[in-house]
Amino acid sequence: MNQDWLSAFRIPEPLPVHTLLETVTIIIFASVFIVCWNAFGEIRKKSSVILAVAFLCTAILGFLHAITFQGMPGFSSPEDMHKSLSFWLVSRSIIATTLLGLALDPEDSPITQLQSYGVLLAGLLATCAWGILIFIFPDWIPLTFLPGKGQTVFKLGCELGLIAINTLTALLFYRHSLRFQSDKSAEHLHIERTPLFLASSMMAMSEVYFSIYAETSDVNVVIGHAFQLFSAIAIYRSMVAVNIHTPYAHLAATSVNLAQSAEELKLERQRLSRMIDTAIDGIITVDDHQNIILANPAAALIFGYELDDLIGRSLNILIPDRHRHAHRKHVHQFGETGITRRKMGTHFEDFYVTGCRASGEEFPIEASIAHQFENGHRFYTVIFRDITDRKVAKEKMAKYHEQLSQLSATLQSIREEERKHIARELHDDLGQLLAALRMDLSLLQRDAMFADKNKQTIHSMDQLILTAITTLRRIATDLRPRALDEGGLFFALQTLQKDFSQRHKIDCELIADETQLILDDVRSTAIYRIVQESLTNVARHADASYVQIEFQRNNEQLRFTIADNGKGIDEQDMSKSQSFGLVGMRERIKAMNGEFCVSSPAGEGTVIEIQLPLQAKQSA
Structure with missing residues (x-):
């Protein structure tokens, strides 16, 4: 009803007006890209990256649409108008589908730096591909503009499709805005839906006016650009809400977490202080000048000092004079090696780790040492215990063990000597007696009269004597083998x-x-x-x-x-x-x-x- 009435109005110089409105829109879309891309720093959301890349590609295609618009220098032919409208349709399609995807309320998730740059590169390559296709092969795309007739059926069909998509998107954003007002916890994408509802609605209205103009001087083009500009402003407002407000919300949450962490740290320090004070092992911390900055009651008790007398004094008062130079050098070398902890004095023979009490008495120490950097200064912490009783016990055990070893060796030697003596006695004395007895028995066997009467008895005696000699030799060999000596x-x-x-x-x-x-x-x-x-x-x-x-x-x-x-x-x-x-x-x-x-x-x-x-x- 209004088309004939509005078509009566003409813009005398349409090109500057179109260029101004399109330029402002391109600047807003580029700003949306900058806000969405940089708001989160290195930690980005998938939705933020997709929105950023989509609006960057839209801004590029919008710029190409603007410079190929009929009337721009070098672009005045009907084919140039076809190229301009093709860039227009691609850019509007990207915005419409991006907003529709956002309206479908997808699950959001973090995205890495590499993935975000991959999405950006893919978007730029796709934009370059569209630019090459439209500039070099415009005939591959159905005609969007005919001289004297204006927009083609293909162009109008695309506009109707964009109107339908934007209308659906507006409806979805309207339903979201009602749902999230009643249930804030359900909103996982922190986006203000109301500005996006307005943006989608005005994008649909702009497509309506862009579909009914016949000449570039038609006022409908200006109205369409105006609706498009208002839509871009609404989108920018919503994107600022998602990408600037949210980091500040994260900062507020971080502040709360920092306060909680500070309280937990305070409790942890109190707990650690109680543990140090009640530890039965001595704990001493010194700075890089070997001055004591921390000591627990057990350390003061072990060395025979009052706790306040140790703080601020040199560690040398706890080390015998003859060990001080070597100890300082040892600690310096330990700090330079980069090893964070080391065990010392685990054997009572290690008299290097020796402490000196306030009375001048020296005593052995088992200790572990660790070092750390704080504010550019090195600190050493030693946890130690007095092992005097253990040292005495180990010395006694070592002495007893040495005595037992000596006793065992002596017993073995005595045993071998005794065996040698018994084996010699058996072989030389008893063996000789048995051999003589057998010789006497052999003499008896020569007496024929005696041998005939006692033949069986003599043979049995001979076997018994032979067995006794064999057994005697075996026993003597087991006691001390003659082969070993001979x-x-x-x-x-x-x-x-x-x-x-x-x-x-x-x-x-x-x-x-x-x-x-x-x-x-x-x-x-x-x-x-x-x-x-x-x-x-x-x-x-x-x-x-x-x-x-x-x-x-x-x-x-x-x-x-x-x-x-x-x-x-x-x-x-x-x-x-x-x-x-x-x-x-x-x-x-x-x-x-x-x-x-x-x-x-x-x-x-x-x-x-x-x-x-x-x-x-x-x-x-």
């Missing part, structure tokens, strides 16, 4: 190997060289007893069919292993106090400063590994 360790081990295989029907292999086993009597005896005890354990417990004894020697040590293919040994059996055989072997190895290891690989068989250091004279 032929050396290698010959003694060969004899032991053969005897073990014959007696227990277990295959035993000795891998050694005679030159490897030239050792002094003490070591030879100890190694022989270890091998003997190991074979005894194999026969008693292993259920093995094969044993291997292997020796390896260099200039520094002798290493040998005893391995069987039996059922193995349990972990708990290795440390049983009742395992006297293993205990005896360990004591022998310890007396020679060696290393002893028992293992059962995969629960199959047992392996005993022994390493003995060799002195130069023995290696030679």
Whole structure:
């Protein structure tokens, strides 16, 4: 009804008016991009990024529409008007679909810097593609303007579609505004819906007026631009609300959180102060000049000072004179290494960590030290305890252990000497008597008359004497093998190997060289007893069919292993106090400063590994 009446009005110079209104709109859309993109800094929301990129692309396409509008310098042909209207439709479509997507109330989420720049790049590339398509291949797009006839059916159809989209968007924003007024908690996108409702409505009205003009001088174009400008202002107002008001709301929430954090920090400091005051270990903090700035009551009690007497004084008053220079150097080196904590004085032999009481008495300390930077200054905190009682106890234990080791070595030596003596007595005395008795019995066998009458008795006596001699030799060998004294360790081990295989029907292999086993009597005896005890354990417990004894020697040590293919040994059996055989072997190895290891690989068989250091004279 108004078209004929409004069409009667003409704008004498339409180009400046159109350019002014379009330029202001482009500036507002560019401002929307700047606000949406920069309001959150590096932490952006997905909706904010999409809105920013959409309005940037709209501003670019609007600029291209403005410069190709009919009447602009260099753009006056009907084809240029077609290009201008094509840019117009693309830019309006981007705004309409963006507002519709926002009206659908999507779930918002944070987006990374890389993702946000990816969206921006994709939008700019798409805008460049549209620009190239419209400028270079305008024929690929249906005609939007015909000379003398004005807008085409395609143009009018697009306008009607945009009117429908903007009307739907306005309706959705109106419903949102009613819902969020009653339930603020339901609004996860902090956007004022009322300005967007007005913006969508005015965008629909602008499309109505843009669809009914026939000439560029028609007043309907000016009215459409006016509605478009008011819509842009409403959009800008809403975007300012979402992207400027929200960060300030975050700042307010942050202020509340900071206040809560300050209160929690205060409570934490009070709790820490109580913990320090009630700790039974001493705690001292010094600055980089070694002046005490914090000490707890336990530290003052340990050193025999009043607590107030320690604060502000040099740490040197707590360190013996002879250690002060070294201590200062040590602390400086510790601070330069970058290690934040270190344990000191964990062994009572470490007399470097020594404290000095107010009375001048020195005492050992176990301590851990840590350092940290605060405001460009370095501070050291030491947590320590007096280990005088522990030091005394450890010294006593070490002394007792040394005495027990000496006693064990002495007992082993006495035992070997006693065995050697008993074996010699059995072999030299009792063995000689049995041999003489058998010789006498042999003389009796030569008397034919006596032998015929007592043949069976004499034969039985001969067998008993022979058995007694064999048993006597075995006992003497077990006590002290003569082969060890007469032929050396290698010959003694060969004899032991053969005897073990014959007696227990277990295959035993000795891998050694005679030159490897030239050792002094003490070591030879100890190694022989270890091998003997190991074979005894194999026969008693292993259920093995094969044993291997292997020796390896260099200039520094002798290493040998005893391995069987039996059922193995349990972990708990290795440390049983009742395992006297293993205990005896360990004591022998310890007396020679060696290393002893028992293992059962995969629960199959047992392996005993022994390493003995060799002195130069023995290696030679």
